[in-house]
Amino acid sequence: MTWEMVDEGWGRKAADFASLSEPANSREYTFVHHRLGVGGGDRLLDMACGSGLAIELARIRGATCAGIDASERLIAVARDRNPDSDIRVGDMNATGWDDASFDVITSFRGIWGTTPDAVDEAHRLLPAGGRLAMTVWGNVGKSPGAWMLQPLRWATDEKVANQANMVALGRPGVGEAFLESRGFDASERFEVPFVFEFPDPVTYARGLASMGPAYEAIQSVGEEDFLIRAEALAEQHVRPGLPLRGEIQLFGYIGTKR
Numbered sequence: 001m002t003w004e005m006v007d008e009g010w011g012r013k014a015a016d017f018a019s020l021s022e023p024a025n026s027r028e029y030t031f032v033h034h035r036l037g038v039g040g041g042d043r044l045l046d047m048a049c050g051s052g053l054a055i056e057l058a059r060i061r062g063a064t065c066a067g068i069d070a071s072e073r074l075i076a077v078a079r080d081r082n083p084d085s086d087i088r089v090g091d092m093n094a095t096g097w098d099d100a101s102f103d104v105i106t107s108f109r110g111i112w113g114t115t116p117d118a119v120d121e122a123h124r125l126l127p128a129g130g131r132l133a134m135t136v137w138g139n140v141g142k143s144p145g146a147w148m149l150q151p152l153r154w155a156t157d158e159k160v161a162n163q164a165n166m167v168a169l170g171r172p173g174v175g176e177a178f179l180e181s182r183g184f185d186a187s188e189r190f191e192v193p194f195v196f197e198f199p200d201p202v203t204y205a206r207g208l209a210s211m212g213p214a215y216e217a218i219q220s221v222g223e224e225d226f227l228i229r230a231e232a233l234a235e236q237h238v239r240p241g242l243p244l245r246g247e248i249q250l251f252g253y254i255g256t257k258r
Ligand SMILES: C[S@@+](CC[C@H](N)C(=O)[O-])C[C@H]1O[C@@H](n2cnc3c(N)ncnc32)[C@H](O)[C@@H]1O
Pocket: 003, 006, 007, 010, 022, 025, 047, 048, 049, 050, 051, 054, 068, 069, 070, 071, 074, 090, 091, 092, 093, 107, 108, 109, 110, 212
């Protein structure tokens, strides 16, 4: 798949993704920004920025922000939220910004073991001492909220295998070795809070259906079936008076360019 095809899955429900799914990620964004000490004067790039909530939160902390994502329709939301930021539709593996344009680069579940070129690109875009922070899934299957991502496994076996490869970086030592091998000192690996929250099964199904990997499942089972089955799954987890809530294990790495 080329980067130009990413929008087909990620962009088709951009407004749903931005307003139903992405807000739950604010725990992750805030935690990582805080850990990095993001603040006034920082030139920050968010790689695979999606619909730009992380950029909005970094801006609130005073950073001058830029972003790039392959999905044109997610970028439309990111620009709407951050009209004065330099936000581009493009490939995170070859962004077009000049060398050492940023002090800090973040990527929230955007850089995977399958995307080493993006780490090389981040390396080029930072000065020596600049920092790259990235988050990757941990053991999703053993997480309390594992059921919430179960519908993504309704994709074809081939697509599910690819999803498994994409999470390899979460294993102890793997992410550190990956960053070390690409010119970063990766001293920090830490657990990052991540929670999905939805008010009810219908909103859960709709929110989940807006995510790129869900599209792979939808192509297998059809949209209507996907929504019906996801709603039925969530019904089993309803707690009266409380939102549906599922914590998923997520790890973060901070690499400093040598
Ligand atoms: C798991 S989502 C994470 C999005 C965002 N960081 C967030 O926290 O919601 C992965 C993102 O990577 C983007 N993406 C995939 N391949 C890309 C590429 N080659 N260049 C730029 N963005 C890409 C998708 O469009 C999608 O927004």
